[in-house]
Amino acid sequence: RRQLLSRLHPLSVCAYTDDPLFQLAASDKYVRIMAPVEDRTTRYDRRSAPIETNRKLRIGYVSSDLRHHAVGYLMVNFFEEHDRKDFEVFAYYTGIKADDPIQARIKASVDHWRDIRGVTDDEAAAKIAEDGIDILIDVNGHTRDARLGVFARRPAPIQVNWLGYPGTMGSSFHHYIVADDFTIPAYAESWYSEKVLRVPCYQPNDRKRIVDETIPTRADFGLPDDAFVFCCFNASHKFTRFTFDRWMEVLKATEGSVLWLLDYSPETNQRLKEQAEARGVSGDRLIFAPKLPNPRHLARYPLADLFLDSTPYGAHTTASDALWMGVPVLTWSGRCFSSRVCGSLLNAAGLSDLVTDTPEEFVERAIHLAGQGRGELEVIRARLLANRDTCTLFDVAKLSRSLEGLYRRMRDDYLSGNLPQPNLTNLDAYFEIGVAQDHETREMGAVTDYDGFYKAHLARRHYHHPIPADGRLWSGAEEAEVKPVSIAKPKAA
Known part of the structure; x- marks a missing residue:
């Protein structure tokens, strides 16, 4: 079981257990294996690139699903509502070859459509850098045909996790996650590597859905x-x-x-x-x-x-x-x-x-x-x-304006030197705690004091192998006061 859990894809972990700290740690582990960050600077590394304020803000959306797909259905009307006066919109398509009405609507609604299906991560990152993207949106996250390696190459100064993957990326190169007050309540922010920014409802919708006129029985x-x-x-x-x-x-x-x-x-x-x-x-x-x-x-x-x-x-x-x-x-x-x-x-x-x-x-x-x-x-x-x-x-226009407001806020954070840096401290310890749980027979949702459950395990680990403060659940004060503890097991389902 431990070996299986250690190899689960982050998306599979979402379906396997309601354990967000384990999901965070599993995502971090996956990213370090699949998209290791190189220290060397390349011609397409734009993490310190200037963002000009006297032109439209350039927003790039990277997705394999801008087509006849659940994500395409959700996003098409959003693209149609996007403000093209203040924003220059780029779509970078990484999915299968498609020619359907959803994709046609999206192509007609963006300023630039880039098909990067058949190019390497280096080539894709170079193209995004050449386009001068200010904010790059990862609409795939940890899903099929994602281009994690492109984001690892940092072709845009600001990089964002939104919509396609329902969880944290656990990476050093995604700065924000777009959510709402319900999907990520304030008390849950420490379970995410990204800074949480919110709109009224994170999910867009298509008010122009086509419904068959024949009434079935x-x-x-x-x-x-x-x-x-x-x-x-x-x-x-x-x-x-x-x-x-x-x-x-x-x-x-x-x-x-x-x-x-x-x-x-x-x-x-x-x-x-x-x-x-x-x-x-x-x-x-x-x-x-x-x-x-x-x-x-x-x-x-x-x-x-x-x-x-x-x-x-x-x-x-x-x-x-x-x-x-x-x-x-x-x-x-x-x-x-x-x-x-x-x-x-x-x-x-x-x-x-x-x-x-x-x-x-x-x-x-x-x-x-x-x-x-x-x-x-x-x-x-x-x-x-x-x-x-x-x-x-179903207020697509309201979501569009709200998200555009967040883009301006991200830009202002960056220009003022306040771009958030993901917190990945101690995630190996969180992974070891999560992977040791029997998620098959115990429902993590039944654990009444979830943070306390992890703190108790961290305390036991710290007693044997000191753990640095991480700004998540483990603080400097706890380091000084920790004593051996007994661990309460999750309630059996």
């Missing part, structure tokens, strides 16, 4: 007409044992209800049915939705009564799609960014009453809404549709 998808339909259209890698246990508790307590999932593969579908049976729920109550073009997929969302979220990697684009189509989403929020996105979206949609704080509350609320609370659910659904055009979640 439940019969079209094998759904019972008279059943309460729970759904979750998240990717199957987000289904942990803890998530599935709670879903089955809900199904067992709501007679005749069904759970509507995406059709993943015959093997995955069969395994999910077997897991349901093992928990005392008929596998026939799991119904699988075949993959469809996005307009048709969106059109079938309203056939569901309630979307049930997963944890610790919850619904992101799937949640905003559901909310746009008028389907309420129920979530419970943990500690990690990936487990708090859905709660952020619900708050921005004016539905904070669908955000729960514990698994027990999540199960209880789902059972209530599917039973005696059906009238309440209809009120929530009506409120969602009534507020769709005015709520923060």
Whole structure:
């Protein structure tokens, strides 16, 4: 288990455990292996480059997903709303060859489109440096086809983590992360290597989504007409044992209800049915939705009564799609960014009453809404549709102005010599603590004093091998006062 955890990709860690300090340490470890920072200065190293104030601020977005992809769907309307009078917008595309309507809209909305798919990191960094980018946005983070090596070469004086990866980069060359008050509360900032800056809701959305005009029926998808339909259209890698246990508790307590999932593969579908049976729920109550073009997929969302979220990697684009189509989403929020996105979206949609704080509350609320609370659910659904055009979640212009304001603030930080430097101190120690936990059988979200849990482990390590103060959880005062401690294990799930 330890060897497996030591080799997990940071994105897999997001789906594996609600342990943000371990995620931070795992990201740091990954970056040091995959994109070691060289001390030598190159022609494209612009970490100290001047930013001129008498011209437009040059913003570059690096992404493999500016196409028919969840991130492309989210960003396209944002690009269309971007202020082109004060900002010169560059898009650096690193993904597969594509020629679809989403990419066409993005190309039409930026000042410069650069295809850097087939070039080396050195060549890509040189091009970005040649373009004189002031602020470079990493829209991939630790996701597929990311160009981490480009950012390691520092082709822009300011580099930012936003949107594509739901967590910290753990790198020395990402200065900021864009979040909101819910995804990263003030008390959680020490769990991130970047300086946290906030907008009203970190996720953009496309108000021009195309929805198929044909109205589907439940019969079209094998759904019972008279059943309460729970759904979750998240990717199957987000289904942990803890998530599935709670879903089955809900199904067992709501007679005749069904759970509507995406059709993943015959093997995955069969395994999910077997897991349901093992928990005392008929596998026939799991119904699988075949993959469809996005307009048709969106059109079938309203056939569901309630979307049930997963944890610790919850619904992101799937949640905003559901909310746009008028389907309420129920979530419970943990500690990690990936487990708090859905709660952020619900708050921005004016539905904070669908955000729960514990698994027990999540199960209880789902059972209530599917039973005696059906009238309440209809009120929530009506409120969602009534507020769709005015709520923060779908106010793309507001997000654009807010983010542009952050860009100006980043520039001012840089010009005044206050560019934040990532804190990576002691992350090997945090990694060793996190990797030693049995995340398979213990739910880290059940640890009531999370910071205290890590401090106790740090204290024990410090007693044997002194640890320097890190400005995160371990302070100089604690170094002087530390004594051997006993470690309370996380509560078993």
